[in-house]
Each structure stands twice: as C-alpha cells, then as structure tokens.
Amino acid sequence: MRLATLRTGAQTTTAALAVGADAYLPLPARDAGALLRNPEWRSAARDAAAHASTSDVVHGATLAPLLPQAGKVICCGLNYGDHIQEMGRELPEYPTLFAKFADTLAGAADEIEVQGSERVDWEAELAVVVGATLTRADEAEAQAGIAGYTVANDVSMRDWQNRTLQWFQGKAFDATTPVGPVMATPDEVDGGDVEVRGYVNGELVQRGHTRTLVFGPARLLSYISQFTTLRPGDLVLTGTPGGVGMGMQPPRFLADGDIITTEIDGIGRLANRVSIRQPARHHQPVHSA
Amino acid sequence: MRLATLRTGAQTTTAALAVGADAYLPLPARDAGALLRNPEWRSAARDAAAHASTSDVVHGATLAPLLPQAGKVICCGLNYGDHIQEMGRELPEYPTLFAKFADTLAGAADEIEVQGSERVDWEAELAVVVGATLTRADEAEAQAGIAGYTVANDVSMRDWQNRTLQWFQGKAFDATTPVGPVMATPDEVDGGDVEVRGYVNGELVQRGHTRTLVFGPARLLSYISQFTTLRPGDLVLTGTPGGVGMGMQPPRFLADGDIITTEIDGIGRLANRVSIRQPARHHQPVHSA
Incomplete structure (x- = not known):
C-alpha cells in the first residue's frame, strides 16, 4: 500500500492511496497522519479502494508534505x-x-x-x-x-x-x-x-x-x-x-x-x-x- | 491577567483565569494555548470573568502543563x-x-x-x-x-x-x-x-x-x-x-x-x-x- 497526502485546496489536504503513476484515490482522512491515527487504517484504506469507482481517481494532484501535522x-x-x-x-x-x-x-x-x-x-x-x-x-x-x-x-x-x-x-x-x-x-x-x-x-x-x-x-x-x-x-x-x-x-x-x-x-x-x-x-x- | 491550564479529568484540560491564591475561573477553551489562538482572547477572558459568579470559581485544581499542546x-x-x-x-x-x-x-x-x-x-x-x-x-x-x-x-x-x-x-x-x-x-x-x-x-x-x-x-x-x-x-x-x-x-x-x-x-x-x-x-x- 502506498499513501500520499494531497492538497485539495488552499488550506485543506486529504489522505490518498497511490493507485498508479500520478493516480490517487482520496481517502476519508485529513492527511496521511490522520489516517494512521485510526488503528484500522489498513482496512479503512482497503475498503475505500474496494468501493471506489474509476471516476474517484485523481490525476495531476499536488502533493502536500506527507505528514503536514506530524507531532514529532x-x-x-x-x-x-x-x-x-x-x-x-x-x-x-x-x-x-x-x-x-x-x-x-x-x-x-x-x-x-x-x-x-x-x-x-x-x-x-x-x-x-x-x-x-x-x-x-x-x-x-x-x-x-x-x-x-x-x-x-x-x-x-x-x-x-x-x-x-x-x-x-x-x-x-x-x-x-x-x-x-x-x-x-x-x-x-x-x-x-x-x-x-x-x-x-x-x-x-x-x-x-x-x-x-x-x-x-x-x-x-x-x-x-x-x-x-x-x-x-x-x-x-x-x-x-x-x-x-x-x-x-x-x-x-x-x-x-x-x-x-x-x-x-x-x-x-x-x-x-x-x-x-x-x-x-x-x-x-x-x-x- | 493570569492564565492557567487545569486538569478537569483524566483526559481533559481547560483554560482558566487565576483569580486568587489557588482559585481559578474556568474559561471556554481546551487549554491556555487554545485560548490564545482566539485573537480576541483578552476580551473573551474578561467577559467570562465579568459574567461569572463565585460558584464558578474552582479551588484546589490540579494544574496541567500550561501549554499541553504547544506546537513549538x-x-x-x-x-x-x-x-x-x-x-x-x-x-x-x-x-x-x-x-x-x-x-x-x-x-x-x-x-x-x-x-x-x-x-x-x-x-x-x-x-x-x-x-x-x-x-x-x-x-x-x-x-x-x-x-x-x-x-x-x-x-x-x-x-x-x-x-x-x-x-x-x-x-x-x-x-x-x-x-x-x-x-x-x-x-x-x-x-x-x-x-x-x-x-x-x-x-x-x-x-x-x-x-x-x-x-x-x-x-x-x-x-x-x-x-x-x-x-x-x-x-x-x-x-x-x-x-x-x-x-x-x-x-x-x-x-x-x-x-x-x-x-x-x-x-x-x-x-x-x-x-x-x-x-x-x-x-x-x-x-x-
């Protein structure tokens, strides 16, 4: 599994699963760090991928810092x-x-x-x-x-x-x-x-x-x-x-x-x-x- | 003005105004740092104090770290x-x-x-x-x-x-x-x-x-x-x-x-x-x- 954090607007980011070259599936978490704080993050990411359609895939996204809110x-x-x-x-x-x-x-x-x-x-x-x-x-x-x-x-x-x-x-x-x-x-x-x-x-x-x-x-x-x-x-x-x-x-x-x-x-x-x-x-x- | 952060339970803290020896008035913010992120914190603290009654004052509180979530x-x-x-x-x-x-x-x-x-x-x-x-x-x-x-x-x-x-x-x-x-x-x-x-x-x-x-x-x-x-x-x-x-x-x-x-x-x-x-x-x- 390959996770990224995408910029979705001036102030917001979202976690995403990398599903190909420059292709990402947005996940229901603010960023990759927020996703990881869910103990079930692996299955949450897999579930989101299983229920996604090709229209959900984002191309040409801007990458945020992977962990923009890292505590340490x-x-x-x-x-x-x-x-x-x-x-x-x-x-x-x-x-x-x-x-x-x-x-x-x-x-x-x-x-x-x-x-x-x-x-x-x-x-x-x-x-x-x-x-x-x-x-x-x-x-x-x-x-x-x-x-x-x-x-x-x-x-x-x-x-x-x-x-x-x-x-x-x-x-x-x-x-x-x-x-x-x-x-x-x-x-x-x-x-x-x-x-x-x-x-x-x-x-x-x-x-x-x-x-x-x-x-x-x-x-x-x-x-x-x-x-x-x-x-x-x-x-x-x-x-x-x-x-x-x-x-x-x-x-x-x-x-x-x-x-x-x-x-x-x-x-x-x-x-x-x-x-x-x-x-x-x-x-x-x-x-x- | 003197601000503190009080422990109010095992996991939670709240900002407070120190109003005397070991006497605190809880303020509507999670901790002193959260209060300071409100640009109007001075007036917010004064307003809360103006509308408080003596029964709102807490004695014998446990002090949390002043800024438990300090970013830096x-x-x-x-x-x-x-x-x-x-x-x-x-x-x-x-x-x-x-x-x-x-x-x-x-x-x-x-x-x-x-x-x-x-x-x-x-x-x-x-x-x-x-x-x-x-x-x-x-x-x-x-x-x-x-x-x-x-x-x-x-x-x-x-x-x-x-x-x-x-x-x-x-x-x-x-x-x-x-x-x-x-x-x-x-x-x-x-x-x-x-x-x-x-x-x-x-x-x-x-x-x-x-x-x-x-x-x-x-x-x-x-x-x-x-x-x-x-x-x-x-x-x-x-x-x-x-x-x-x-x-x-x-x-x-x-x-x-x-x-x-x-x-x-x-x-x-x-x-x-x-x-x-x-x-x-x-x-x-x-x-x-």
Whole structure:
C-alpha cells in the first residue's frame, strides 16, 4: 500500500492511496497522519479502494508534505557507517538526534524557498513513518510499529547550523524539508535494504545504502522510544550518506534555481526547485552586541 | 491577567483565569494555548470573568502543563551574560537554540518521573508564551506578540545529553519539563526584569536576573521568527543562570524523592518531586556494536 497526502485546496489536504503513476484515490482522512491515527487504517484504506469507482481517481494532484501535522519529527545524524569509516571516525555508540517541527516539512514537488542563508545544502534520507504508539519498545515492537517508509531531504542552512553548537536553527527553516511522494508500507519495501540517491540538477551527488546504517529503522525507533513516546504519524529521518555539499573540496552550496532530486527505489522521488532569496528586511541577523 | 491550564479529568484540560491564591475561573477553551489562538482572547477572558459568579470559581485544581499542546517549544542555552562572563567565555553572537516537543512538558506540581538516567539535573528558566503569529518579526513586533511569561524547569538528563553533540535526547524525556503555574501577561510582569530562582529540597541553588540575558525575550522571538513562524501558544525558554548540578564541584545530580522548586516573583512557583526509576526493561540502552 502506498499513501500520499494531497492538497485539495488552499488550506485543506486529504489522505490518498497511490493507485498508479500520478493516480490517487482520496481517502476519508485529513492527511496521511490522520489516517494512521485510526488503528484500522489498513482496512479503512482497503475498503475505500474496494468501493471506489474509476471516476474517484485523481490525476495531476499536488502533493502536500506527507505528514503536514506530524507531532514529532526526529532526525538522526552521522548514521551511515561506510561514510563515517571513510572519514576515519569510529562508529558512534549512540545515535545523534535532533528535532524538527512539522512547519519545516514541504511537499514532494514544492519549491523550497530559503531566505537569509548563503549556504543551503542537501541531505538525501530515508524516513520512517511511525504507525503505532511506541513507549520503551524493543526492536521487534519498533519494527512492528513501522507504518512505512518515505523519502526526505533534510535541506540544511549550514551557516545557521554552524552558528552555535546546536544544529536546530539551520535545520528548522519553514517548508524546507521535502517529504514524500508517498509512504510505502513494509510489505512493499524493506527500509533496511534500499539505496538512497541525491542529485543536484541531475548530477548524482549522494548514494548510500541503508544496510550500512549504524542505527537501522527499528533500532532507531526503539532507542527514541526509551525517552519519548512515538505516535502514529510521527516521522523519523535516518540520516544522510556522504556527498553533501559542505563536505566537498571546495564546499558547494545550492544556487537560486537549482533542482534537488531525492530518490529511493520502491518508494519514489522528490524533485524540488530551490529558491534562494535575501529577506525583505532584517537582512542582518540579530547580533548580541 | 493570569492564565492557567487545569486538569478537569483524566483526559481533559481547560483554560482558566487565576483569580486568587489557588482559585481559578474556568474559561471556554481546551487549554491556555487554545485560548490564545482566539485573537480576541483578552476580551473573551474578561467577559467570562465579568459574567461569572463565585460558584464558578474552582479551588484546589490540579494544574496541567500550561501549554499541553504547544506546537513549538524552543529553548535557548548559554544566555545569562553574568554566568558566561564569570566562566571566562565571550558573549555569544547568536543564540544557541534547541527544540522540545509538547510531550516533554509537565504540570507545575506534577511528579517528574525519569527512567534510565543517573544524571538528572535542574535548569530554572523564564519562559515566554507567544501570543501572535510572528514571521520575520522585528523586536518591536516580537515584543507586541508576547502573550505573557511563565516559569519552567528544563530538567536535563546529562548522561543522555552528553552522549552525542546534540543535546536533544537529554532534554526530551516525556513529562519532565514543568511549566506554569500560570502565564502572567506583560502588564503584570516585565519578563526582562525578573529574578529566576531554583531550589533543591529548599536550598537555593540558582539565582539569575533576566536583565543579564544576552538575548532577552523580544530579541529571542525576533531571531527565531527569521527562520520559523511562531504561533499563539508556542513557548520559548530563555535559558538558565549558573548553579546547575553539572557545574558543581563535584557535580551534583538529583536523587529519587528530591523536590525541585522554581520561582519567579510576579509569576509563581513550580514545585516538583523527582522520581528516578530504572526502566522495567531495556535498562541497557541500545548500543551500536
């Protein structure tokens, strides 16, 4: 099963079942996250599909962020073992975690508009959609609590990220993390065994395989659930492989008009034009002195 | 005006006007955050008070977290200038920011139950409640967008906080950050000119004055609003003064049964018993190898 969230108007979205290339069947829920909060979501989606006619199918829909109201978006950094080892570092004992809010999310084809950063970078990632309430879950429970997998790009404003020791401000610009186009359920795709690829203007810049993750999807959800409850519709980003712009010699950042493409076989592809603007005012950030 | 959020049953809360010592008038909103999302909240609260009779006043109420559904909880670290300078460091150019989710919040008198940490520490703080939608606001707009001020304790699990470079996991344990007891509006208290005090079992351990904040309330909201929209009911914690346990020689952490008290004149006092438990299972955190 493949779920999406469609924009149906200026302010409203709805959950949908992807039933073909660019073909969606709207489901009776505000968005994919709201659908997942119904414990019977699988049968609800199947029932809706069984009773639908071809005239119900929507083509050419605009994709909203998959989980526009996600209660928690938790991201893992430094998680690709091959990249960590090629950098000569030791594998971490614990996952490096940071948080985003739902306002940071964007749709699979949305323009990513950034104001006030001159170092906009890409981070192609597999993301895990939580499908159950997980509190101090072991790995088997966490695995069973995975609703599905999706594609994300943790677009990062490196100048803001590196202003202080905490990355949050460089990772939390509104509407800059595309997520989608669909969530594919674990019977369709094994998130622990997929290749993640990132492109800038069609040039392959990142390629990593999730079997080299230090903390795979279930382990990551289990770890997080030791301190905070994960709930249906929450989103966990699993980290990015090597090949980000900041790591290049010389560093390379996105320019106004660049297209970033992020894809995972069996899930789908994000394609986002990046618009880089200087803010209309407050060009100079607030300084302390 | 002083607003609280009361627990009215196992699952429900309601906004309330504090009308005296331990006396509250319930208001027609689910919680203080929901009230603030009504642009006419000030007059709505005044009208409810004008039409209330003494029999409407509730005594002995249980306080919920002030903003149990806060969309964003953003915290600032390293923000007390006198403490930074006494440590021999330079004042920061930018605020160090990190995020919490609403699940992390607790009520003003709740027991703080921590599982799986042996280094539980206190951080008494002034918190700012957002009362308007702020996007790239200047300081005057940010000041006008402050709904009020409240008291928080950013209880921190230092072992988890220091496992990696990102503090999030040590700051995000469910129901460990008490917030309340009330939000006091700016006409009642000037958040930029109050003393913040923290006590452990009645012993004064922290005392700081918010006029020594490097980034005061309006400046902090203005800065944050350059990258993400702040909305009514969001919460910004302004940082903690010197005197945390981790900084003591030798370091001192909370023991099971300790009482932490956090107070700000003109706003109120949090008093939380700390319960430290080892988890029933998964005592050993997930390791990578």
